[in-house]
Amino acid sequence: MSAEASPQRPAHSSLTERQEARRRRILHASAQLASRGGFDAVQMREVAESSQVALGTLYRYFPSKVHLLVATMQDQLEHMHGTLRKKPPTGERAAERVAETLMRAFRALQREPHLADAMVRALTFADRSVSPEVDQVSRQTTAIILDSMGLTDPTPEQLSAVRVIEHTWHSALITWLSGRASIAQVRIDIETVCRLIDVTDPEAPNEPPAHA
Amino acid sequence: MSAEASPQRPAHSSLTERQEARRRRILHASAQLASRGGFDAVQMREVAESSQVALGTLYRYFPSKVHLLVATMQDQLEHMHGTLRKKPPTGERAAERVAETLMRAFRALQREPHLADAMVRALTFADRSVSPEVDQVSRQTTAIILDSMGLTDPTPEQLSAVRVIEHTWHSALITWLSGRASIAQVRIDIETVCRLIDVTDPEAPNEPPAHA
């Protein structure tokens, strides 16, 4: 059985200061524990203790461990989007820029592999009850990719390509995190899937880059 | 904490008949419970009871719930590979054939969505301790795709494309299972990623299919 709707979860807005502070402490504790030992190390009792909040309260803010970790990911993603915006990628083709951006994100994740583990596992393990939050993460990721492409209104085809890139991104991360693929392999997969952007880009020349 | 190496797990070979039978009963019970209610419905105590085996014995055969479900997936995959082989896809281009095969597999999964849920969630949630088994599933999937392409020795580029297709396949399944994507969307994603095969196929004409 998994957590269902809580009476009324604090919607991240219209919270008193103390509540906002609690929410922040919780997310911080979550990220900290995750950084230590990944998904398994984020134990609800410990999160509650670290953030000085009763277990019941923790569950009022985040109705399950997966909700908590997905929220943690939202938090980190926002941060990363900000960082990435500052130094936009320099590649000439859209495909290169996207690959560059994703590799930059990947390097950031490599610095905290346990945190990455916790967040990504939560994301793919999430069931229907977490759909809205997961969707939000997905939209944020899409925004990052479109940003790096420099597109404001993509064609449906391009959106498909972006979705496929996201699929690859998540799944490649998983295989890396569980030790079944090397960093080099992740890079290759990302670069490979990014070719789809060239294929669907009405602006660019139709030649697949041979190896020039 | 997660399950670690068992003393010596029965390696699926060199088992007595009774042991082979137990293993089979366990896998059968697992698939049956999964078909009912997905990942959550596969409860180790129930699996043990259904398959007439003590809980400790279940854990000797499969050191964790995830191991059990991944093994269940191996089992189902073998079955499906056999089925797919019988009627090879009819498309002209390799990309079409792969897409056709994957859509056929997808339709099979739609018939048992709960079972699909259990297997796929286990697969992506698996940690390092399950790597060998997950890898085996991955190899089997690769074999199915290469089969449908009609390739015996693919180039490294083609292997990359196949890996990306697998990534997309898993991740698209997840989004469908958690209700965040429609069946139609999964189809589009699969068709989109399959274009990569054309891009990396040294045989085929270099034109991306416009919409002819």
Place this chain on the structure above:
DNA sequence: CGCTAACCTAGAACAAGTTTCAGACTTGAT
């Protein structure tokens, strides 16, 4: 100030995955 509803806390209780253990059963080798 004093009320009320909503919120928070500590802690017990429950559920399901996993581990452990003593004793009974099988198996393979002698």
Place this chain on the structure above:
DNA sequence: ATCAAGTCTGAAACTTGTTCTAGGTTAGCG
């Protein structure tokens, strides 16, 4: 047939996510 080693069983215990409860606290409002 018999012994040792390895397996299986049933049951209890342990862990961690989740829920529940009884009472204390806070915030807004008259």
